[in-house]
Amino acid sequence: MTKGINLKRIKEVQMLKYQDVAEKIKQMIYLQEMAKDTQLPNIEGLINQYQVSRTTIIKALNQLERHGVIYQVQGSGIFVRQPKKKGYLNFLESHGFSVDLGDLPGSSQVFNVDVIQPNSKIKDHLRCEDDEQVYYIKRLRYVEGEVYGFEQSYYRKKLVSYLNKEIAENSIFSYVQDVCKISIGFSDKYFKAIKLDAETASYLGLQIGDPALCVEEIFYTTAGEPFDFSQIIYHYDNAKFYVQSHSK
Amino acid sequence: MTKGINLKRIKEVQMLKYQDVAEKIKQMIYLQEMAKDTQLPNIEGLINQYQVSRTTIIKALNQLERHGVIYQVQGSGIFVRQPKKKGYLNFLESHGFSVDLGDLPGSSQVFNVDVIQPNSKIKDHLRCEDDEQVYYIKRLRYVEGEVYGFEQSYYRKKLVSYLNKEIAENSIFSYVQDVCKISIGFSDKYFKAIKLDAETASYLGLQIGDPALCVEEIFYTTAGEPFDFSQIIYHYDNAKFYVQSHSK
DNA sequence: GAGTGGTCTAGACCACAAC
């Protein structure tokens, strides 16, 4: 739903050729259900097909390569990389940046949406002014009906001036982009395995001392201002992630 | 040591302008210890400074942006992103792809280097032929003297024809690149939190049931052939990671 | 409006792979 709005917005505002071409090539791969290692038309062919310059095609291909959709072999050709691994979440796109998480149905149980004075850790991460306030949201997140994480997030009121339970039950990020007109630039994520404490264990339906993946993330606007700090404790049995990287 | 050889090799074989420029800009930032959000010269300035075309500068800047070194704000300028977070390992560069992990001293205790017939899981991940053999390496990895992970890796003998304990005590990846002339293209990583079993717990000096981060990774050559499958169980207290991503 | 980053183009030339 929110995704539909978002795509539309992008198309109306701007339609960069290389993004357009990248999207079309991706669709070609997925709609035709091409097997991995299937060879795509060569660059010359793609130039004719999409009527853009060589450079634009290459830019689109490089983006697809970085996103794990294809791989290019100099002197040889362009190939399909692999089908999406089921049951695993794309770690890099697990909050913002999503082109299409799409397939998995997610939901949230919201416990509170409060305006508070941040403690020093949060203040530091969000680079808050001394008297600045932040929204504090606590929620349980589900994927396909299974609990997969307990999240505590902080949004700078200065940048996200309003939030409520309903918004938090859906996608805060879509709201932040579409309504607050904040454009998301980049993020830092820190993570490690931990032992669950009593409170979090009860939220996740697990035992004290059970393992969990703890992820702290800071999201920045395109202008380089931090606007969101979140800590998510993931259920060790339900939450699995993947990352695809590329040397280029 | 191995890093020195590697850099030299790159310089002798090829010296792409945009990589060169990216490296120089990075050096400028680190050597001058620029604080985060410090503004860099504008593109026109960089063009004059490095005497390359606008496109080449932009390509270098985009690479640095993707690697988390800088961020660019349209209409405003180019800024330093952040100092490296100490004590955390770059998750994406934690095996191959490293430009400079550099600072932290690591070592390995090797238990065995054997040639074996892979089981079906390994065979599948590495896309082995029916009768193909693989090297099986089991080692404990240390960072700054602390145990940080227990690793079991499998290399296709077809691609990595020889391995021994000495190589495994240093960097297998440097050896694979420099001696076997395999160029690393991309990788898939899958990870989640787990409970330690008895064997792994004893290797890591922990208790059964303690938490751990379990990462499985497959590395591919630039030609798209898988050559290494590894499973690493990380010590939950010693191993911490970070990932920087970018929406572009 | 001036300054700054971002896209797009056409085309020359290079590097690698497969035959």
Place this chain on the structure above:
DNA sequence: TTGTGGTCTAGACCACTCC
């Protein structure tokens, strides 16, 4: 040798920010 991806250039024009 031929085909294929990759780099690099000069320059036009667009989009955004800040004064």
